[in-house]
Amino acid sequence: MQIIRAKKILVNSGLEATPARINVLSTCISATRPLSVADVAAKVGSTAHLATIYRTLEKLASANILTRIDFQEGKFRYEYVSDHHHHAVCESCGKVIEVQDKRLEAIMENVKVGSGFSITRHALELFGLCHSCQKKG
Amino acid sequence: MQIIRAKKILVNSGLEATPARINVLSTCISATRPLSVADVAAKVGSTAHLATIYRTLEKLASANILTRIDFQEGKFRYEYVSDHHHHAVCESCGKVIEVQDKRLEAIMENVKVGSGFSITRHALELFGLCHSCQKKG
């Protein structure tokens, strides 16, 4: 459990450290992969209502404590991250691994878009088959 | 109108060239930006029921005639594309421009993911402010 850590993070960010928030955040910290709202709800049980989870995750994302991630499933996921990275998602079994490529980031930094856009964020997700699903054909 | 062209594309792909499909596809071909299902529905009027539009767009995407795009709005968009490219979306006014970066593609081609993923597709979207919205500050 990451309850103490979650509490510190909340206080550090000037957010009230309520039980609901502590539970939601510590769940995200403990997770090994980006969690959907339903995932979080299943983990926190009755300690936080679904609507509260939505509000909490949104608030934590606004505070840059969590990152909102989109695997193009028709719903969002949230991840507790320190370093910026991307994901490769297996389209067969759903396995997720983190991907980092310095060349990628270097390019992303200075993608100069012709018509003068100023880019504030980007979303890059990779999709394919993981090692074991490739063998299963 | 791109009706004749739409019809040819459908036949070429072995799909029945029904009025509903022709209307949906020619609408996408004529579009200057990725269309949501509601966008398509507004354009085709009563020539295709909403459920039919969903089914048609999905079918066209499966046949690689359209690309399904996700601007993280809670809904998908569809685009008729010949060349592979990405998008920059203005978060203020919604303006969309196409982005191409050969270095980006070159890297994407051989992102070797440690754990042996084989990458079949990727999604990259850029978000920020367009030229005129930057000035409006």
Next chain:
DNA sequence: ATTCTTGCAAAACGTTTGCAATCCG
């Protein structure tokens, strides 16, 4: 005749919101 496609209505999801009760500073 048999398969594919469509319209319709209903339902399924994910998400948001109004409001009253409650908690916290």
Next chain:
DNA sequence: CGGATTGCAAACGTTTTGCAAGAAT
């Protein structure tokens, strides 16, 4: 006290689905 947070229920927008009617091969 006064503002922030929560639970609840209801609503919302997008997408999917079962089914019967219709069209195509």
